[in-house]
Amino acid sequence: MDALYIGIDVSRDRLDVAATSPSVAAFHLPRNHDGLADLVERLKPLGAERIAVEATGGFETVVVAALAAALLPVVVVNPAQVRAFAWALGKRAKTDPIDAAVIARFAEATRPDLRPLADAETEALADLVTRRRQIVAMIGAENQRLKRASARTAKSIRRLLKALEKELTGIDQDIDDSIRRSPNWLEKVELLKSVPGIGDQIARTLIAELPELGTLDRRQIAALVGLAPWTRQSGQWRGKSFIGGGRAAVRSALYMGALLAARYNPELKAFRDRLVDQGKPKLVAIIAVARKLVTILNALIRDNQPWHELKA
Structure with a gap:
């Protein structure tokens, strides 16, 4: 028998489920406790790949x-x-049942690897890191509004900024407390920060949103965060390679880390300068630094060694 693949389209209140086999009828359930229990019971006996x-x-x-x-x-x-x-x-229509069927066929075509999922503590830390990112974005937006605000509006913006900055301090404290309660996380933070260019926020983002760090090879980890270049060519034509997909928040953190590392990390600065001397655009060189950086960080966690020991 052909392997069975299941696709689930998730919305706020509903789960639509479809399979690659016509013998398994599509169905939908509410996205609540009873619906999830029913989903598990219905999927268990199917033996899906x-x-x-x-x-x-x-x-x-x-x-x-x-x-x-x-x-x-x-x-x-x-x-x-x-x-x-x-x-x-050719599926131009978009409804939840159609999406579930497409997801099932996508899984059948690509056969994605199974990876360990983040535990509840890591999920909670990821929520805090995401919330911090949202608050920082709100502060940035309000500061932009303040530049062109009238005196009366500026007063309101300053009040909101004060509240947001207080909330940011509280979120940072919650993240600090979470890290300190986990010796394993604390050790990983110190390992990552041993690399010049990696500070607290980047290290915490990686721990929260890239739990696979240290468990994959360098190509897999670069692809997972969307830093692996996609080649475009057809016949004699050669297009520019580009990056995309993956985890945008992690990629953004690594990009910021690459900018700092290209200034303060001697090896990565030399790597960036060599690429620029070869005629690579500066943005391309920084993306290459970010890709090299994530492979270094992956090796640190894998080998449980800080930067200077790994280099030695």
């Missing part, structure tokens, strides 16, 4: 946790890749 759930801004987290707890082979797939796959199939 993979159960693919599309990342939907956090709605998928409880679904993935329920399936993983039942030891079902669940994977989270990138919605941009699924949508591109749908267009390739």
